[in-house]
Amino acid sequence: MALDRISLRDFRNHAQSTLEGAARMNLIVGANGAGKTNVLEALSLLSPGRGMRRAALTDMVRSGAGDGFAVGASLVGADTGADDPVRLGTYTQGAQPGRRRVRVNGAESAAVALGEWLAIGWLTPAMDGLFTGAAQDRRRYLDRLALAIDPIHARHAGRYETALRERNRLLSDDREPDPRWLDAIEAQLAEHGTALSEGRARLVDALMAEIVAQPEAPFPRPALSYAAGGPLGYEGLSQALHDHRRRDRAAQRTLDGPHRDDLEVLYAAKRVPAARCSTGEQKALLLAITIAHAALAAKGRASLLLLDEVAAHLDPARREALFERLRAGGAQVWITGTELAPFEAIADEAAVWAVAEGSVERR
Known part of the structure; x- marks a missing residue:
């Protein structure tokens, strides 16, 4: 099971972005400030809770957009007894900007329903001081x-x-x-x-x-x-x-x-x-926990692992070990980076998305 046809409307700096043709490994590449992390944050909202930044809902709405934001994705391969994918979505409306709504296959649902379909974990630079x-x-x-x-x-x-x-x-x-x-x-x-x-x-x-x-x-x-x-x-x-x-x-x-x-x-x-421990050791320990949790979460239902700028801080040996463990795990992986070079080992098997000024294009 994996996500595909992911859509963002008026989310952060994305007016209208669609990612179709996602793979098991997905690389989101672009300059700083282009909107890479915003894609990960949107994906993180397809789970209960406040997302990976724990930001106010009103801060997620694109500047100048007055009617809230919307994030949706299709869960393909779900065991529902039907061939159609499960459509998951979350959004806000201008009349109630502080209330997040959730839909599963078009029907209004509680946020906890997202967690019944999808397990999501993430690792971001903001978590470096966790310990x-x-x-x-x-x-x-x-x-x-x-x-x-x-x-x-x-x-x-x-x-x-x-x-x-x-x-x-x-x-x-x-x-x-x-x-x-x-x-x-x-x-x-x-x-x-x-x-x-x-x-x-x-x-x-x-x-x-x-x-x-x-x-x-x-x-x-x-x-x-x-x-x-x-x-x-x-x-x-x-x-x-x-x-x-x-x-x-x-x-x-x-x-x-x-x-x-x-x-x-x-x-x-x-x-x-x-x-x-040293800063490098702390990052490596946190990454080891994240990988273990992703493997654990992937047992039984669809799982996403969101890794924001993680490869830039790893030496080549640890990057290769990370990729091997991600391959062995059951999660669909989304990784951001400013350039493709650190991901050469998985570039051929990954879907690569170029992000620039809030626009996403498949390479």
Whole structure:
């Protein structure tokens, strides 16, 4: 299964672009600022969530276009019992610029429906500081990876965040909160928080199994561990929330739960935390995780891997190893670059798209 006939209308600097005849490997080549990454971002919106840039929807609309944007693609080879491709689309309208709509085969759907058809992962230069940045960024990263494996993960994450905001609002109120309200909210937190933690833990275990199954050289092997931010399991989390109400009220926020989780990453051979590794080592570790996740996500349904400017930072040996692993994986791959030279090893088997000033042309 793979995407084809991808269309962008009034998205970023693309007034009207169509990519037809996509291959397993796809190279998007053009100068900086031409609109290469915008194509990847559009593809990333064919999954639940806010896309690879986490930008506001209004920022995605092409300057001067007043009626929103639209991104669509055909999923070919889907096992639906029919010969026709599945048409996936997402768009905004001028009347409601902050609301993203989704359609599957022309019918209005919830965003989570996109994840039932397609698993999407990506690696961008903006992720280079993942290991040294805030724990919040690593939690978001974990959830994005988990969502690509299990679309329902997004529902638990959203409901947990809603309940957490409500509990924090009650805790920060000048009046003593009604215990019955806290009981009800904490039950929701425990239910969805437990599902959230379990989904993250399953993801880390599955990723480690995939990482160990892959050859280590020339990429360093990461060792991943899930660091829980509170008691695990419904009973443990529920009890902690109840017992720590006075402490949390003094802090005016909830101090137990998966909103305090973290992803710990080591360079396995050196037993050194990724945050203390060199910049090059950190990029290689992140790439190893990305490749493992792409292989994991491709088991069972269509999968896309979006790699933004990744080859430029790899030496020839690692570039060739990357291409070999991408060939062996099950994902449809989209890679951007400013020139074709770093991709000579796969140029003959790839679809090459030239991007210039928001226009896309097949080479």
